Amino acid sequence: MQLRLTTTEPESAALRPEPGSFRDPGGRIYWYGERVLRTVMPSAAKDFDFVEASGLIPELVERGMLIAQTHQSLELLGAAAGDAAYLLEHPKIDFISHPYEWPFRALQAAALLQLDLYLAALERDVTLSDATAYNIQFEGVRPVFIDRLSFRRYVDGQFWLGHRQFCEQFLNPLLLRSIFGIPHNAWYRGSPEGIGAAELSALLPLHKKFSWRVLTNVVMQGSLQKTRSSDAHKAVAASKLRFPKVAFVRLLSGLRSWIASLEPADRQPTTWQQYAGQTSYRDTEAEAKRNFISRFVSDSKARSVWDIGCNTGDYSVAALKGGARKVIGFDFDQGALDLAFDRARSEKLAFTPLFLDVTNPAPDQGWGQSERRGLRARAKADAVLALALIHHVAIGKNVPLEGVVQWLTDMAPRGVIEFVPKTDPMVVELLKLREDIFSNYSEEHFVKCLQERARIVTSETVSASGRKLFVFERAVT
């Protein structure tokens, strides 16, 4: 199993604006080859200077809460610099994930980071111009804030202008799961600006509305948001008032302790949480499989690995033990993702578990359908793992086997795919209540499909039921 990995990326020095960075005229992100540059426009320069002088930025970077920055010469941008006042460079983030791909725990951790940043900023008379969840990314399961330009000078008495956005993009999606047990992902994906207060409020049973926090942040905000002109006049009049700092801090810290205490309402074990304990794999077989994965990763020298169908992360951990620097795990089961997230946090793993329905991955969406990139456009892993997955897609979802193989081999230039035969108890279970229309579902046909797309490097039977792991490798495109 000797695989070679070419890590050199095409050195393109082309300058292109990041399509997701256009809302704040105070600056924007450019890609310069593989480098990430940020302009600061004159309209934001005074605030930028104030925040630089406040000492807040190095403190937050030091605490791992904010992405690092270095000052660069504007000459780097050439004519594209326009009348920009400053140019910053940030480290590149390998994989951008969206809040509708985050499990509950990730959204919760991101919300707490947003509030902690705010509380630290206010101490130095710095505020934030927005509160969007897209400003947060994950290193493993540790959230990191990535938008330096959100920090602005705080003027005493200012309102929290990002309060509505915070509620829509953090609080309301979390409440959806903690009150109703409904994961936020599908709704959030269909509505990338988040879940509106009026919408959530309309669903709440009466007794839930009497809690002061729900009443003010959800019910009242929702009912007062209605755009009748009389209300708008009231709001304009209200916005002339001062929002005292003491009330601001109280609002932020109240939200912080509330959000920290939220738990999913559906805590009973889901199918896949139990799966790990089921007997489709005996302990020795699971051990052999883990060793196989570690060996594959160490032989192929893959640094970034995608584990599709990661469950609670057993094989993601095996990939890390094999030398992977980062593993992104995908699963559609919320209970398994919660456990995977807790595990990555307690064991400090470079493992990020995300929500994915393999048959319906995140699309290109938002403005111009390029603001939030779909999964395919972000697929840059060195290796992909698809263990105990294809029968769920090919039989559970009727996707033709060649389609599953094509999708997986497109994800990365190499990987491990497990073939689960029809005789396996899990497949028998899948077919228990339905007609077997899958005459093509066989190891022979799977091998044929795989060989059309890639070279089979090695294969190994890893269970008494005949499950087999196939290592594939294809040309890097």
Place this chain on the structure above:
Amino acid sequence: MVHRKRVIAVWLAVNLVGFSAAAHAYLDPGTGSILVQSLLAGIAGAVAVLSVYWQRVKAFFVNLRKSPRDTQTSATSTDNDGA
């Protein structure tokens, strides 16, 4: 003394919710959020004013109770001084 406390109460009320602060942002804060925050600001102002009056009420009773003892204490201390 009473006059000074009243001045403090008015100052607190004005300072907490009284006048506008410049706020420029690219984001629409939303009418709902602004109205909710002004309610919270009003509550913070009311709490601040009430706490001043509460201090007055508390001070009144404390003084009431303290007054005779104060006399005693000063008498004792005089005794001590004399001892």
